[in-house]
Amino acid sequence: MSTVTSHIIHKEAEVMPEVHYLNADHSLKSWLLTIDHKRIAILYMLTITVFFFVGGAMATLVRLELLTPAGDLLQSDSYNKAFTLHGVMMVFFFLVPSIPATLGNFLLPMMLGCKDLAFPRINLLSWYLFVIGGTFALYGMITGGLDTGWTFYTPFSTTYSNTNVITVGLGIFVAGFASILTGLNFIVTTHRMRAPGMTWMRMPLFVWSHYATSLIMILGTPVIAITMVLVVLERALHIGIFDPKLGGDPVLFQHMFWFYSHPAVYIMILPGMGVISEVIPAFSHKRIFGYKAVAFSSLAIAVFGFLVWAHHLFVAGISIYAALVFSFVSFLVAIPSAIKVFNWSATLYKGSIRFDTPMLYAFAFLGLFTIGGLTGLFLAALGIDVHVTDTYFVVAHFHYVMVGGMVVAYLCGIHFWWPKITGRIYPEFPARLAAILVFVGFNLTFFPQFILGYLGMPRRYHAYPEEFQVFNVLSSAGASVLAVAFLLPMIYLIWSLKYGKVAGPNPWQAYGLEWETSSPPPTHNFEHTPVVTTEAYSYGPKEGEVTLG
Amino acid sequence: MANRPIVLDEAPGHEHGHSHHPMQQHHFDTMEQQYSSSSFGMWVFLIQEIMFFGGLFVAYLVYRHTYYNAFGEASSTLSIKLGAFNTVVLIMSSLTMALAVNAAQLGRRFLLMLFLVATMVLGTIFLGVKVIEYHDKYTEAHIPGSGADLGIIKIQPFCFHATAGPPCAADEEEHSAGKAENHSMQQATPETAPAPGETLTASAGQQPGEHGDIQAAAGSPRERSMPGAEIYFSLYFAMTGMHALHMIIGMGLLLWLLWNAYRGLYTAEYFTPVENFGLYWHFVDIIWIYLFPLLYLINRHLGHH
Numbered sequence: 073m074s075t076v077t078s079h080i081i082h083k084e085a086e087v088m089p090e091v092h093y094l095n096a097d098h099s100l101k102s103w104l105l106t107i108d109h110k111r112i113a114i115l116y117m118l119t120i121t122v123f124f125f126v127g128g129a130m131a132t133l134v135r136l137e138l139l140t141p142a143g144d145l146l147q148s149d150s151y152n153k154a155f156t157l158h159g160v161m162m163v164f165f166f167l168v169p170s171i172p173a174t175l176g177n178f179l180l181p182m183m184l185g186c187k188d189l190a191f192p193r194i195n196l197l198s199w200y201l202f203v204i205g206g207t208f209a210l211y212g213m214i215t216g217g218l219d220t221g222w223t224f225y226t227p228f229s230t231t232y233s234n235t236n237v238i239t240v241g242l243g244i245f246v247a248g249f250a251s252i253l254t255g256l257n258f259i260v261t262t263h264r265m266r267a268p269g270m271t272w273m274r275m276p277l278f279v280w281s282h283y284a285t286s287l288i289m290i291l292g293t294p295v296i297a298i299t300m301v302l303v304v305l306e307r308a309l310h311i312g313i314f315d316p317k318l319g320g321d322p323v324l325f326q327h328m329f330w331f332y333s334h335p336a337v338y339i340m341i342l343p344g345m346g347v348i349s350e351v352i353p354a355f356s357h358k359r360i361f362g363y364k365a366v367a368f369s370s371l372a373i374a375v376f377g378f379l380v381w382a383h384h385l386f387v388a389g390i391s392i393y394a395a396l397v398f399s400f401v402s403f404l405v406a407i408p409s410a411i412k413v414f415n416w417s418a419t420l421y422k423g424s425i426r427f428d429t430p431m432l433y434a435f436a437f438l439g440l441f442t443i444g445g446l447t448g449l450f451l452a453a454l455g456i457d458v459h460v461t462d463t464y465f466v467v468a469h470f471h472y473v474m475v476g477g478m479v480v481a482y483l484c485g486i487h488f489w490w491p492k493i494t495g496r497i498y499p500e501f502p503a504r505l506a507a508i509l510v511f512v513g514f515n516l517t518f519f520p521q522f523i524l525g526y527l528g529m530p531r532r533y534h535a536y537p538e539e540f541q542v543f544n545v546l547s548s549a550g551a552s553v554l555a556v557a558f559l560l561p562m563i564y565l566i567w568s569l570k571y572g573k574v575a576g577p578n579p580w581q582a583y584g585l586e587w588e589t590s591s592p593p594p595t596h597n598f599e600h601t602p603v604v605t606t607e608a609y610s611y612g613p614k615e616g617e618v619t620l621g
Numbered sequence: 622m623a624n625r626p627i628v629l630d631e632a633p634g635h636e637h638g639h640s641h642h643p644m645q646q647h648h649f650d651t652m653e654q655q656y657s658s659s660s661f662g663m664w665v666f667l668i669q670e671i672m673f674f675g676g677l678f679v680a681y682l683v684y685r686h687t688y689y690n691a692f693g694e695a696s697s698t699l700s701i702k703l704g705a706f707n708t709v710v711l712i713m714s715s716l717t718m719a720l721a722v723n724a725a726q727l728g729r730r731f732l733l734m735l736f737l738v739a740t741m742v743l744g745t746i747f748l749g750v751k752v753i754e755y756h757d758k759y760t761e762a763h764i765p766g767s768g769a770d771l772g773i774i775k776i777q778p779f780c781f782h783a784t785a786g787p788p789c790a791a792d793e794e795e796h797s798a799g800k801a802e803n804h805s806m807q808q809a810t811p812e813t814a815p816a817p818g819e820t821l822t823a824s825a826g827q828q829p830g831e832h833g834d835i836q837a838a839a840g841s842p843r844e845r846s847m848p849g850a851e852i853y854f855s856l857y858f859a860m861t862g863m864h865a866l867h868m869i870i871g872m873g874l875l876l877w878l879l880w881n882a883y884r885g886l887y888t889a890e891y892f893t894p895v896e897n898f899g900l901y902w903h904f905v906d907i908i909w910i911y912l913f914p915l916l917y918l919i920n921r922h923l924g925h926h
Contacts, residue, residue, distance in 0.1 A: 294673035311855035
């Protein structure tokens with residue numbers, strides 16, 4: 073196992089292609105009315121970056137407030153608004169579209185060997201819907217805010233809250249359709265647009281994970297859409313669907329909300345798993361271990377993900393028998409997730425591993441996602457869940473999956489495909505530094521929260537007893553490291569756009585159709601429609617017969 | 622390149638320079654691929670629509686179970702005649718739409734336009750009747766959240782009592798004019814009708830163990846409101862409203878199809894939009910096929926036993 077540092081191989085100096093998708097047309101109109109999936113991916117990338125930093129700024133406020141036990145920086149109501157804005161922005165406007173709408177949009181057609189997604193204009197429409205939804209949400213947040221938490225629990229959201237539930241709710245409704253249309257596009261593209269020879273069992277695992285994600289988007293998102301409609305109707309017209317005063321059932325809201333929002337956490341992790349499935353073979357230079365197992369475990373996660381929603385309701389008064397079933401099925405979801413982790417680990421075995429930045433992120437993902445997943449098992453167990461419900465234990469658990477998993481995977485993918493997207497390579501040293509800072513800062517922020525939660529500190533309060541202060545200070549210190557680690561890529565990635573080394577078509581010696589075309593790719597991705605003759609991840613000299621036509 | 626096992630070559634059967642159909646988009650290799658993609662996409666969209674309405678149907682299911690009798694009582698305020706008429710109209714429009722698709726596939730422009738117009742006319746009739754029905758609900762003050770207490774609206778020959786107070790008009794009529802005359806939309810016999818002045822909750826309370834009688838624990842039946850009725854009307858407006866919204870969007874799309882058909886865009890080789898819209902229209906029709914029995918027919922007899 074060679075553990076040499078970066079060795080990006082440049083046999084001869086690479087040159088940028090003369091015409092590619094970025095310089096084909098420079099006008100603003102050509103960007104705003106583009107139907108090129110690659111340009112739409114860039115538009116999405118810029119948009120979600122804005123939302124990420126809005127959500128991040130709110131997280132900063134929250135962590136600053138929690139430095140001291142007393143509620144001194146924020147009043148309780150402004151604290152409520154801060155964590156709500158953090159949650160809404162991060163969940164609906166960053167995590168859900170993060171990898172699918174950017175890397176997925178950019179790469180899916182190239183990995184399948186086609187010129188574009190099946191419905192390019194619908195793809196553009198979905199970006200506009202996303203922007204409109206995001207604008208609604210931001211507008212609602214600025215003009216009065218929202219204090220329900222990202223979960224909109226009734227009857228607080230429908231009756232008692234004095235904040236902008238309707239505006240933000242409509243924003244989420246509209247942005248939901250962006251997600252649905254992206255999923256629809258991916259499913260049809262995967263079914264109908266594969267290049268000759270690209271059989272289902274030859275598809276990259278990135279495509280498999282996006283296919284599973286798209287299934288959830290199609291089947292889950294409409295349910296949150298109609299639920300938000302009912303909340304908005306109830307609030308605006310005072311009709312009674314969820315209001316107990318009118319005989320409605322608030323727990324029904326929780327069922328309908330989590331019927332989407334639990335599968336949605338798999339929308340927020342499956343694409344990350346797809347990225348890791350690409351990066352680990354590339355930097356181990358080895359075929360992935362157990363291709364079929366990894367592919368079908370994505371589908372299994374999507375299916376099981378729809379059967380576990382009520383584990384969010386263990387203390388909401390559901391029947392104990394229902395709780396037992398949901399607890400059991402929640403344990404089952406761990407199986408396909410573990411299959412993936414084991415297969416990625418097995419792929420490393422006897423591989424020639426390189427520790428380039430994407431691989432550092434992939435290792436971080438392996439560790440952090442595993443911790444996040446295992447603490448999920450704690451929460452699936454009824455007894456422990458009752459003890460730690462609504463404590464920082466839950467907060468730490470889902471941040472380990474959402475940030476330690478998805479955000480890390482997003483950064484991993486951005487670095488891995490940055491040469492493909494921009495044609496240039498980011499500077500390696502600051503990138504590795506940022507990767508290490510993310511890992512250290514993240515653990516420092518969220519590991520103390522497991523302890524806090526287990527000791528009984530409830531979430532969503534701006535003040536707390538003094539004995540919790542030491543862990544909160546650790547957490548806030550970690551958050552500041554994390555903030556630096558997230559800002560650093562902003563600097564060197566933008567720097568690399570102009571000053572980075574020219575990448576050439578395949579700087580990582582990686583395998584896959586997207587590396588076969590120039591970087592940045594031409595508008596139609598390939599000069600000619602590719603014909604696929606080998607399996608995915610045919611790394612190494614023995615596998616993959618060379619057939620140059 | 623020696624290590625690159627993927628061949629970059631032209632796909633078999635794809636010849637450059639051969640003439641594409643004018644409606645073929647750049648990223649499809651063949652018209653067949655474009656057609657099957659569009660059609661498949663439409664089906665995926667309809668699956669999404671099923672889940673969208675599914676949320677409403679689940680809410681209906683849960684509350685019908687909880688407020689079994691109230692749903693029966695409240696549904697008997699709807700007009701079966703108007704509902705049945707609309708059902709027939711919508712099925713007819715599905716037929717004309719199917720004929721329109723057939724005409725498009727045969728490339729018969731005039732017939733296509735004729736059937737599209739027929740579909741629009743039938744759709745307009747449906748929406749018109751819906752407006753009448755909504756207006757009836759409005760005049761009867763069956764509007765949830767309107768501030769009018771649905772507990773004391775008239776559902777002849779019954780009457781809800783939200784609070785203890787003077788008997789409502791229906792009770793008075795019952796006393797003076799007898800029962801049967803008041804059964805405007807119902808065919809209840811005097812034997813099945815309740816005693817004069819009996820309230821809905823009283824009849825609900827006669828079935829112990831039913832979930833609707835949460836309120837039965839407190840106060841006398843006469844003084845209790847019937848929350849299920851308000852939820853029923855909330856769901857009635859949410860479900861039929863969402864259905865009507867789909868119809869309105871469909872009417873807009875029909876106009877667009879008609880304009881394109883007039884321009885001669887659709888030929889025997891290219892008719893995908895007509896066909897996909899047909900799928901959408903049939904789907905909206907099927908939603909109504911479920912809404913009609915669930916909202917108008919089921920448990921209606923509870924309204925006059």
